[in-house]
Amino acid sequence: MKAAVWYGKKDVRVEEREVKAAQAGQVKIKVQYAGICGSDLHAYHHGVGIQEGDKHPLSGQNAPLTLGHEFAGVVSELGDHVSGIKVGDRVVVEPLYHCGKCEYCIQGRYNQCTxxxxVGLNGDGGFAEYVVVESYMVHALPDNVSFEEGALVEPTAVALHAVRHSKLKVGQKVAVYGAGPIGLLTILSAKAAGASEIYAVDVFDERLNLAAKLGAIPVNSAQVNATDTILQKSGGIDVAYEAAGVQPTMDSAISVIKKGGEVVVIAAIPTPLQVNFFELLVKEANLTSTLAYRHIFPEVVSLIAEGALDVKQVITKKIKLDNIVEEGLELLMSDKSHAKILIEINE
Ligand SMILES: [Zn+2]
Ligand SMILES: [Zn+2]
Structure with a gap:
């Protein structure tokens, strides 16, 4: 089968790989659509986040590894001891390895597993014609949710988990910093959760135009002072979501929230930022963060099926697996007009 395999920084090769068999407790999936994520870009451009050196304790694998953790497809083979899933089922994969035994897993917080x-960073992923995953990762897709939408469940889960984890109540005002895929999906999730006004802050007009289409009020922080603009228009924000992760956006997020407000960090921020704790203290405000998601894929799938989350709107391009490097991993770095690029794998 064809697969996009990470060998090293700036070295992703589309090559022939053996199709593995599904072992006990595993499911083989014929992948239909897969999405390219920021963490795929980090792995390709900076060589970070991928399993190098020792094998991962749960996947038993290390690089070279097939990338891809946002994907949907059709079940093609079952290993022994798999129940509740059958060959031919349309499915989406929740790509988190977890042990099921540590303190955090036992408490149900499997996204914090030790x-x-x-999948796709610590074990072979979905940028391939077939992928083998653990059966606990597999969720059904109803017939009215397309494979394209299925490939967007994972990033939407990140956004919806952040919104559900936050203090947001129906009718409150929100600011979302960063209008990349996660920011855009956070706008959709906040809208679905009943936010009355949503401000989107970014420096690229193309992304802000997309945010405006989703119902947000665009604020270009390269052209105006985002904090002043948002405060003037809104009178203060209840919850700010930080999906950009740079010093100016963090400063602004803390400045726009009301007393008792909240800043939720979704972005994986690689370098330490300064936080004005005096401003937080005076406001008795919360600063919190969320990691991936847990127990939320079925809800995301239902919200998409019911039309409450129109995730298709964030797709800006569809490409073939053969062209993943030029038209995906390179293009997403050079052309910020793109949000989510999907790879069409098996038609
Ligand atoms: Zn991702
Ligand atoms: Zn665990």
Whole structure:
């Protein structure tokens, strides 16, 4: 089969790989659509986040590894001891390895597992014609949710988990910093959760135009002072979601929230930022963060099926697996007009 395999920084090769068999407790999936994520870009451009050196304790694998953790497809083979799933089922994969035994897993917080890992970063992923995953990762897709939408369930889960984890109540005002895929999906999730006004802050007009289409009020922080603009228009924000992760956006997020408000960090921020704790203290405000998601894929799928989350709107391009490097991993770095690029794998 064809697969996009990570060998090293700036070295992803589309090559022939053996199709593995599904072992006990595993499911083989024929992948239909897969989405390219920011963490795929980090792995390709910076060589970070991928399982190098020792094998991952749960996947038993290390690089070279097939990338891809946002994907949907059709079940093609079952290993022994798999129940509740059958060959031919349309499915989406929740790509988190977890041990099921550590303190955090036992408490149901499997996204905080001590051996946490991602399919497509710590084990072979979905940028391939077939992928083998653990059966606990597999969720059904109803017939009225397309495979394209299925490939968007994972990033939407990140956004919806952040919104559900936050203090947001129906009718409150929100600011979302960063209008990349996660920011855009956070706008959709906040809208679905009943936010009355949503401000989107970014420096690229193309992304802000997309945010405006989703119902947000665009604020270009390269052209105006985002904090002043949002405060003037809104009178203060209840919850700010930080999906950009740079010093100016963090500063602004803390400044726009009302007393008793909240800043939720969704972005994986690689370098330490300064936080004005005096401003937080005076406001008795919360600063919190969320990691991936847990127990939320079925809800995301239902919200998409019911039309409450129109996730298709964030797709800006569809490409073939052969062209993943030029038209995906390279293009997403050079052309910020793109949000989510999907790879069409098996038609
Ligand atoms: Zn992702
Ligand atoms: Zn665990």
């Amino acid at each position: 051996q946490f890992g991602f």
